[in-house]
Amino acid sequence: MITLDVNAIENRQLYSFLTSAIIPRPIALVSTIDKNGNVNLSPFSYFNCVSTRPPILMIAPVKKARDGEEKDTFLNLQETAECVINLTNYSMVEQMSLTSAPFDRGINEFKKAGFTEEKSLLVKPPRVKESPVAFECKVTQIIELAKNGGAGNVIFCEILSIHVAEDVMDKNGNIDPYKLDTVARLGGNLYSRVNPASIFELQKPISAIGVGVDNIPDRLLKFGYFSGNELARLASIEAVPSKTEISKFPALLDGMKVKNEKELLLYMSELLSFNQVKEAWLVGLNL
Ligand SMILES: Cc1cc2nc3c(=O)[nH]c(=O)nc-3n(C[C@H](O)[C@H](O)[C@H](O)COP(=O)(O)O)c2cc1C
Structure with a gap:
C-alpha cells in the first residue's frame, strides 16, 4: 500500500x-x-x-x-x-x-x-x-x-x-x-x-440486526479461511443458533459424510454461497 x-x-x-x-x-x-x-x-x-x-x-x-x-x-x-x-x-x-x-x-x-x-x-x-x-x-x-x-x-x-x-x-x-x-x-x-x-442484490441490514463478526467464535476465525464477504454473511444472522439446535446437528453431518476440518470449512462456504446462513453456523459450531 x-x-x-x-x-x-x-x-x-x-x-x-x-x-x-x-x-x-x-x-x-x-x-x-x-x-x-x-x-x-x-x-x-x-x-x-x-x-x-x-x-x-x-x-x-x-x-x-x-x-x-x-x-x-x-x-x-x-x-x-x-x-x-x-x-x-x-x-x-x-x-x-x-x-x-x-x-x-x-x-x-x-x-x-x-x-x-x-x-x-x-x-x-x-x-x-x-x-x-x-x-x-x-x-x-x-x-x-x-x-x-x-x-x-x-x-x-x-x-x-x-x-x-x-x-x-x-x-x-x-x-x-x-x-x-x-x-x-x-x-x-x-x-x-x-x-x-x-447488477446484483444485497439485503439491507435494517429489519434484521446481525450478531456481528465479533460474535463469530475464535475457533472459526483462527483458520483465516473465510473471505470478508463470507464473514459478513455469517455475521448477519440475528442470533447464534442455540445449544439445542446445535445438538441436533451431528446426525445431519454424519449423513453428509464430511470427514475433516477442511471439508467442514468448505461445506460452510458452499452453504453461505446458497445463503443458507443458519446451516453454515450449525456446521461451524460443530467444529
Ligand atoms: C462524462 C463526462 C463527465 C464530465 N464531468 C465533469 C465534471 O464533473 N466537472 C467538470 O467541470 N467537467 C466535467 N466534464 C467536462 C465538461 O463536460 C467539459 O469541460 C465541457 O466542455 C463543459 O461545457 P460547458 O463549458 O459548456 O459547461 C465531463 C466530461 C465528460 C465527457
Whole structure:
C-alpha cells in the first residue's frame, strides 16, 4: 500500500487518481440557458443526489485547469438559475460525450450532438428528448470552493419535476435498473454500463440486526479461511443458533459424510454461497 501526500503531487496526477478511484460516477447531462436565451448542454460526473425532501441534486463544474476560467454551464446557472439534468443511457453515450467538447459560449450542443430539444414544463432550458429520465431543477445554492484552476463550484439544484420514459419503468411504477441501461464514468476514457451482468442484490441490514463478526467464535476465525464477504454473511444472522439446535446437528453431518476440518470449512462456504446462513453456523459450531 502506498500513501500519497496530496500536496506533493501535481494537479494532473491528483485529478487522475481521484477520478480513477471515485468510480463509477453517474453522469448529469445538464441543459442550461444564458441570460440571452442561448442553450447549452454539457455532461458532469461530479454529480449526485444529496437530499430526498427537499429533493436536491448536486453537480460541480470545475474551473478549467489551464486558466481557471469558468465553464459555460456554471456561468449560465449563475445568470439564470435553472437547468434540466438529463440521465444518459448506453444508446446515447457517444452523443453525450460529444457535448463535452469545449465549444464556445453560446454554441448549442444539442445541435452539435444531434439531440432533440423538448420543451420543459417549469423551467426555460429544454430537456433532452432522447434521455430516459430528466429532472427540471432550480438552483438553490452555489458554493465556490476555491479560486484556482481545478477548483470545483458545487451547485445544488432542487428538483421541480421528473420526466421518466415508460419503457424504463417496472410494473410498480419504479425505475427498473435492468431497463435503464445507464452508463457511468470511470477514470480516463473509460465508462461502465449498468446491465444484468453488473447488477446484483444485497439485503439491507435494517429489519434484521446481525450478531456481528465479533460474535463469530475464535475457533472459526483462527483458520483465516473465510473471505470478508463470507464473514459478513455469517455475521448477519440475528442470533447464534442455540445449544439445542446445535445438538441436533451431528446426525445431519454424519449423513453428509464430511470427514475433516477442511471439508467442514468448505461445506460452510458452499452453504453461505446458497445463503443458507443458519446451516453454515450449525456446521461451524460443530467444529
Ligand atoms: C462524462 C463526462 C463527465 C464530465 N464531468 C465533469 C465534471 O464533473 N466537472 C467538470 O467541470 N467537467 C466535467 N466534464 C467536462 C465538461 O463536460 C467539459 O469541460 C465541457 O466542455 C463543459 O461545457 P460547458 O463549458 O459548456 O459547461 C465531463 C466530461 C465528460 C465527457
